[in-house]
Amino acid sequence: MSRWQSKAQLNPPSSPSEQRVSFIGNLSSPQSLLLIVLFASLLAIMFTLLKSGLRDFDWVLLGMSGMFTLWCLLGAAAILNLLKPFLDSFSSAQTAGLSFVVCLLWVACVTVLGQWLMTSGLRGKVWLLDYWALAETLVVVSVLLGIGMRYAYLSLQYRLREQSSLHARIDALHSRIRPHFLFNTLNSISSLISVAPDKAEQAVEDLAALFRANLQSGMSVVRWADERDLCERYLRIERARLEERLKIDWQNAELDDDVSVPSLLLQPLIENAIVHGIQQLPAGGVIAISARASGDMVEIEVQNPVPTSAGIEIGNGMASENIRLRLQALFGDRADFKGQLQGDSYRVRAVFPMQKMQGGLA
Numbered sequence: 001m002s003r004w005q006s007k008a009q010l011n012p013p014s015s016p017s018e019q020r021v022s023f024i025g026n027l028s029s030p031q032s033l034l035l036i037v038l039f040a041s042l043l044a045i046m047f048t049l050l051k052s053g054l055r056d057f058d059w060v061l062l063g064m065s066g067m068f069t070l071w072c073l074l075g076a077a078a079i080l081n082l083l084k085p086f087l088d089s090f091s092s093a094q095t096a097g098l099s100f101v102v103c104l105l106w107v108a109c110v111t112v113l114g115q116w117l118m119t120s121g122l123r124g125k126v127w128l129l130d131y132w133a134l135a136e137t138l139v140v141v142s143v144l145l146g147i148g149m150r151y152a153y154l155s156l157q158y159r160l161r162e163q164s165s166l167h168a169r170i171d172a173l174h175s176r177i178r179p180h181f182l183f184n185t186l187n188s189i190s191s192l193i194s195v196a197p198d199k200a201e202q203a204v205e206d207l208a209a210l211f212r213a214n215l216q217s218g219m220s221v222v223r224w225a226d227e228r229d230l231c232e233r234y235l236r237i238e239r240a241r242l243e244e245r246l247k248i249d250w251q252n253a254e255l256d257d258d259v260s261v262p263s264l265l266l267q268p269l270i271e272n273a274i275v276h277g278i279q280q281l282p283a284g285g286v287i288a289i290s291a292r293a294s295g296d297m298v299e300i301e302v303q304n305p306v307p308t309s310a311g312i313e314i315g316n317g318m319a320s321e322n323i324r325l326r327l328q329a330l331f332g333d334r335a336d337f338k339g340q341l342q343g344d345s346y347r348v349r350a351v352f353p354m355q356k357m358q359g360g361l362a
């Protein structure tokens with residue numbers, strides 16, 4: 001790779017992954033489906049109590065009304081979930097209005113179908129549409145939908161504030177450069193200028209690449225090839241200081257280059273392994289790095305030796321907290337991040353869904 005190519009890679013285009021918070025929310029999650037079923041059951045019980053009273057509680061009416069409310073709520077949730085990509089292209093007010101109309105039309109269809117089944121379909125009678133019953137149902141549903149839209153709006157505002165706070169916290173953690181790392185790097189560069197100017201120039205470029213990566217949004221994603229290249233640059237800087245004490249073992253690190261990973265996911269883990277592990281050991285040690293695809297998930301592990309002395313601290317967990325929060329914000333419950341001390345070694349493991357960058361980065 002030429003010097004000009006190396007310098008051109010110091011400023012790759014960023015790929016932000018911040019997604020707009022949907023007004024509709026995730027209606028297909030197990031938690032949402034459970035709430036829908038519970039709400040439908042409560043509505044059926046309330047309707048039956050109002051119609052038959054507690055003393056003459058009508059279990060048949062409960063079953064019929066429960067079936068009706070489940071069809072209405074689950075069907076409306078399924079339709080809104082299918083229309084979600086289309087509805088998300090509108091503003092929140094427009095999305096609320098369209099969702100209101102869609103749900104009302106669906107309830108009208110279910111009501112008409114229910115009337116037909118109760119008369120002509122099951123009993124063989126001549127079917128005549130009961131317009132008053134349909135109107136009463138739509139009025140009640142309109143009131144409930146109004147309450148539901150208000151709840152969805154408040155939920156949207158809460159999620160927006162939560163996302164804003166989370167992103168601000170992530171960016172604050174993401175943009176921090178360890179002062180001792182900067183000082184050590186500058187000292188290494190100054191010592192190399194007179195004896196190895198080429199290595200000193202390479203160290204300056206590597207340091208610039210690290211700073212550029214830290215200036216990106218904490219919610220950005222990059223290709224695996226670019227993340228690994230950034231780690232190689234960081235390791236070159238540390239090797240100039242630690243020399244033979246630092247050894248790297250890339251195990252099963254054969255992910256496709258276009259697999260997307262959160263920016264600065266691996267480099268802080270390697271830095272923790274060096275600062276709290278290799279640097280504390282007089283003889284140094286080996287950092288084992290594993291990155292592999294497991295089905296539709298990506299698994300990244302970093303394992304390093306640590307001192308066995310009781311007075312040695314493993315670290316304050318800032319980098320780990322940063323990574324955990326970013327994975328949670330980007331992938332939700334599908335992502336996992338854990339760190340574990342096993343005897344004289346420490347291992348961290350990040351798991352998240354596999355995605356590929358469209359078009360790749362230059």
